[in-house]
Amino acid sequence: MTTTSTTMKSLLRAALALSAAALLLAPATPAAAQADFSKVVSIGASVDAGFLDGCWVQYGQVDGWTAIFARQAKAGSYEQPLLGAPGAGGCMYLTSLAPTFGKRASVVNPLNLTLPRPYDNLSIPGYLTSYAIASKSSADNGNGLTDVVLRGLGATQVQQAASLKPTFVTIGVYANEALGPASYGTVIDGVTLIPAALYEANYKTIVDTLKASQGGTGKGVAMLLPDVSTIAFTSTVSPVLAVVNGQPITALSMKGGTQPLAPVPADSLLTLNAAGYLTQGYGIPCAVLDAGGAPQNDPRRANCNKPLPDNCDLSGGLATCSAKPGVVLYPDEVALLKTRTDEFNAKITALATAAGYKVFDTKAFFNDLKAHGRNYGGMVVTTAYLQGGFFSYDGVHPTSLGYAITADEFIQFVNKNYGTNVPRVPMYAYLANGNTSSGGYPLPGVTPTQDQIIQFASQIFTPETWAAQKTLYPMPTRPVVSGGEVEVPVVGARKPGVAGIKNGE
Amino acid sequence: MRGNLSIRVGAVALVLALAAGSGVPARAAGFSIFEAGSRATGMGGAFVGVANDQSAMFYNPAGLGEQAEKGKLKAMVGVTLIFPSSKLERGANPYPGEDYTAKQESMIFFPPNFYASYGLSECLNLSLGTWFPFGLSTDWQDPDNFRGQYVSQRVDLRQYSMGLQLGWKINDYISIGGGPELRISDVKLQRNVPVLNPFTNRIVTAAHADIVGDGFETNVTFGAGIKINPTPDFSLGASYHGKVTADYAGNATLYSRSTGSPQLDAAIAAKYPLNKEIPVNTSIEYPAMWQFGASYTFAKKVTLALAANYTEWDVFKQITLAYTPVDGKQVPNTTIDFNYENAWAYRVGIDWKTSDSFSVLAGFVYDQTPQPDEAVSPLLPDANRSGYSIGISAKIGKATYLDFSNLFLFFHDRTTLTNKDNFNGTYKTFADLAVLNLRTSF
Structure with missing residues (x-):
């Protein structure tokens, strides 16, 4: 009988514990709504x-x-x-x-x-x-x-x-x-x-x-x-064109448009616009085409070993930039x-x-x-x-x-x-x-x-x-001063005659 | 007598025939099945401290020793008729949506049981028996339009146990029993495989995956029990059935489905081995289970029984489907997380012997789900259950009894808003389980 009452007590305790748990789990009063979505x-x-x-x-x-x-x-x-x-x-x-x-x-x-x-x-x-x-x-x-x-x-x-x-x-x-x-x-x-x-x-x-x-x-x-x-x-087109002996072969570009033609670092990003260039052969080392068995009449051969454009052409401001965007984002x-x-x-x-x-x-x-x-x-x-x-x-x-x-x-x-x-x-x-x-x-x-x-x-x-x-995809236009120097913008300043920033108007 | 015997043989044949075609649904918490005998079911499953028929093989093998009669062959055959009704009563946002409902197919299952024991002496009893300790079946209506089609359309998983046990009544106060169990199981999974059709910006079906275990997987474990009778009217019992790890080898077939875009179809065909058998391996751990209980008989007429059973569900963590490449094409391995928790069920039952040849049974069970909210899904929407049982046991021959019981199993409404596949909503399930057994001795 002692054992029975122990069992009963255990069951009773379990039942009480379940009841207590149920109370604890009862939904809390929701926080009063603090937002008005009428407008x-x-x-x-x-x-x-x-x-x-x-x-x-x-x-x-x-x-x-x-x-x-x-x-x-x-x-x-x-x-x-x-x-x-x-x-x-x-x-x-x-x-x-x-x-x-x-x-x-x-x-x-x-x-x-x-x-x-x-x-x-x-x-x-x-x-x-x-x-x-x-x-x-x-x-x-x-x-x-x-x-x-x-x-x-x-x-x-x-x-x-x-x-x-x-x-x-x-x-x-x-x-x-x-x-x-x-x-x-x-x-x-x-x-x-x-x-x-x-x-x-x-x-x-x-x-x-x-x-x-x-x-x-x-x-x-x-x-x-x-x-x-x-x-x-920016995350779709990989700069890595091939992997040879464990080494990534990346696309070619000229950093800033002025540095020598070189493979871009593997952690660069290429924009979707790079795809258009790559399909024409730009940015692809000719050796990669050779290694890949590309035929001699492969149209990409006309442009291999030529750079993907890094930056856009800023010589004429936004107009020239948008006409010819860059496609490489260096690290x-x-x-x-x-x-x-x-x-x-x-x-x-x-x-x-x-x-x-x-x-x-x-x-x-x-x-x-x-x-x-x-x-x-x-x-x-x-x-x-x-x-x-x-x-x-x-x-x-x-x-x-x-x-x-x-x-x-x-x-x-x-x-x-x-x-x-x-x-x-x-x-x-x-x-x-x-x-x-x-x-x-x-x-x-x-x-x-x-x-x-x-x-x-x-x-x-x-x-x-x-x-x-x-x-x-407009850019916040900044004027480019002739002579290659770049004007540093002044916060909040209006630049008369220049499209773009018009603070304070 | 001859007529009776042929009826009995006929009944056995019928049960075995039914068994050959039976599936088994999930009708006890998780997917364990606790209905291995009619009288036990009538008493809400609170049978570990009673164990006085041959279903003791499942509820408490020690009970076999107490039933030993030298030279007697005893048999018990039966079937559990299961009528489940399950639906997604309402979906939730973001998916499948608040306005969405879905039903499972109407199903009837009939897992059989069969036990035969032979008294080696007045205190030793050897018993051979079969029962279904685990089973799961979900089958959603209109499977190709079911919004859970990419999680699961249909699952069939069943485990059949065959045990050989020896029960030993050491003295009037204590009995023990136990023996090896062969567990035989198989598994089937069906679902659709989605793909984004980038031409139409719609998610469409790329293939229908049909994963079938190859034949039956067989594993060995054991069951054991002890029964202590401090007085002739008062009994305590405990029993245990071990876990098994079933390693299934089978085949998956990805049946191609047109996405509506020939280009996309070609791209999918280039990536996946469609319409071919793809060897697949998986492993499922079936948990160990403990039963503890007591019974007390008042005035030789009314037996009150209490029991609790504890299932070590925490072994059921995940199922990984590992595919072998076919034609150089590798189907990505799939892992389904379950992360079940150990769970208790509490049972109470009564057996009222109204005459020497007739008993009335009743019981109640509260069965706690082992399933966390994250795993509540179309594959298996489990819930806590409250079950109410009634039953009768009638003596219909010199040593022949007919038992019948019915368990009304009410699943508590189960709402998940944190399903791992973001398939959320409220499931409503009910099951009626009718258990019929014939017991006799020769």
């Missing part, structure tokens, strides 16, 4: 505008990350400067796994132009912090899309956002200050890369303006910049870009936090995404170009699936930081249909002939046509 307003650049595949078009816009967030947060009417098909910029579509691409016509066809108030999503592709605070029209910055969004209302992007009296703002990924130099393969401090102090001054104006419109305390989230080496545009350029991006991020963090905004670490998010991808029921989305599903054909901007993943990450961040309960993003439509539009992501709709494929290939990612895309 969500977004500013930013292309990534915040739903830009993808090198174009700006309705099906991308409606599934941009800010739009998905607004939808999930039940933000009500979230008006965007929607552009009807075929979209602005010429939407790319894949024609072969080579890869080769086709490009749809570029037509600016605004669908929501008569909205009698500023848009809730004021993000503009190609935007810089300097444009956000100073440009009131395309005439101010040379970006034709400015007028599509700001519509001559006489106010800047930030001023229009403030006029809406937002209850919650998303201050987007103003990354073109770093992405521009990266996409041109030309990172020169003070020339293509602005100092952190200038970025800070611009950002301060953004934050101060928005904060003032929200009663003196910022409500919303500011986005940090990703490390540009994590995007497909010192990559390091400088990373350092400067970290400095920008430190400034954003300090300013946004002081103003009351929460700060979303886009860099950590991209790094994590690059390292681990995201798994949805066995479907693993990664950042790999054309295979991963996160980056669109342009290699810089996410697909709608990528934007949905970003929105989902953002929503979790908002819920955690504001004690809200915004539903996470239902991913099925993005995975199975490419987006949430009726009929899903547009199908290529063509079966190209080989000739067409070659023609398409020659139009995309080749130096000759790069200029056509220059508005997508």
Whole structure:
């Protein structure tokens, strides 16, 4: 009997322990929601505008990350400067796994132009912090899309956002200050890369303006910049062309355009634009072609032992640079870009936090995404170009699936930081249909002939046509003084007669 | 008598025939199966301190010694009819989505049991028997549209135990028993393989993977038990069944599926050996299990039994599918993480002998799941269970009994929001288990 009562006591103790555990596991009272999503307003650049595949078009816009967030947060009417098909910029579509691409016509066809108030999503592709605070029209910055969004209302992007009296703002990924130099393969401090102090001054104006419109305390989230080496545009084409006896054979270039022809260091980055050169033989040591058994009539032999262009041609400023971008980011350029991006991020963090905004670490998010991808029921989305599903054909901007993943990450961040309960993003439509539009992501709709494929290939990612895309990846223009000396920019100073920085206007 | 015998032989034949075609679902926490006899099931499985029929081989081998009658051959045959009903009651965001529901196919399973013992003396009993200690079967409806198709469409895993045990009643106070167990198992897994179609920006099915164990894997372990009777009415019992590591060799076939893009199809075919048998190896560790319990009989009529069983599920950490290259093409190895935790089940049962030839049984079980939230998936959505059982045992011949019991097993709703494959939602499962046994002695 003693044993029985011991057993009974043990069971009783187990039961009591289970009850206590059940009490401990009872859901805690949720934190009181501290965010009001009745008026969500977004500013930013292309990534915040739903830009993808090198174009700006309705099906991308409606599934941009800010739009998905607004939808999930039940933000009500979230008006965007929607552009009807075929979209602005010429939407790319894949024609072969080579890869080769086709490009749809570029037509600016605004669908929501008569909205009698500023848009809730004021993000503009190609935007810089300097444009956000100073440009009131395309005439101010040379970006034709400015007028599509700001519509001559006489106010800047930030001023229009403030006029809406937002209850919650998303201050987007103003990354073109770093992405521009990266996409041109030309990172020169003070020339293509602005100092952190200038970025800070611009950002301060953004934050101060928005904060003032929200009663003196910022409500919303500011986005940090990703490390540009994590995007497909810079991480896809390997500088290592072959490995012989364990030694990597890398592509050839001339550093700065002046140093002798030499293999680039293996930890350099090549942009997607390098692919066009490599297919023509540029950057390839002729010995590599010989070793690879390339026939004598291989067209690449005409250009082997010639350099990949390191930097763009800066002799005529932005015009000549964009006409002929560089495609190599040497390790010192990559390091400088990373350092400067970290400095920008430190400034954003300090300013946004002081103003009351929460700060979303886009860099950590991209790094994590690059390292681990995201798994949805066995479907693993990664950042790999054309295979991963996160980056669109342009290699810089996410697909709608990528934007949905970003929105989902953002929503979790908002819920955690504001004690809200915004539903996470239902991913099925993005995975199975490419987006949430009726009929899903547009199908290529063509079966190209080989000739067409070659023609398409020659139009995309080749130096000759790069200029056509220059508005997508603008650089903060710095004047180049004749004689080769580079003018060091002065923070906040206006440079009369020079396009670009227009602080204080 | 002759008629009776032919009925018995017929019943045995039927059970064996059924066994040949039976699958086994997951119907005890994790995928162990605790229903190895009708009377035990009727008492909620609280049988380790009772063990007074031949299912003692599973519940407590020491009970065999107490049943020893010199020169007597005793047999017990039966079947457990299992009617499971399982569904994903609602999905969760981000995947498969709040509006999503899915059902498993309606299934009936009938794992059999069979025991035969022979009394070597009045205190030694030799017994041979079979039962199913583990089993798992999940089969989702409309598998090619099921949103969990890339995790699992169908799983069949069963383990059959064949034991040879000796029970020894040392004296009126103490008995022991035990012996080797042959565990025979096989495994099947089916799922689709996804790929991003970069032309359409949609994730599509590249192939259907069908992984089948090659024949049956056989392993050896043992079972043992002890039963102590401080008084004629009061018993304590404990038993143990060892773990086994089953190393399966089998074949996987990746059946090609059109992605809608000939170029992509060609790229996939260049990378994977499609439509060919790909040798694959994997290993599954089946856990050891302890049972502890007591029983007390009031006025020779009513037996109350309590039991707890502890399953060492922490051996079930992961399954790695290792593929052999075919035509120089290597399918990447796949690891499925389970990371189960050791788990307890608590049981209580009653056997009320209403007459010399009739008993009524009832019981309750609370069975704790070993499965962490991360592993709750379409492959096996487990949950804590509360089971209510009823049963009868009727004497239908001179030494022949017919036992019938039914266990209503209510799985608690199981919600995961942290599944490792991000397939989240709430699963709802119920199972009805009817156990029929015929016992006789010759």
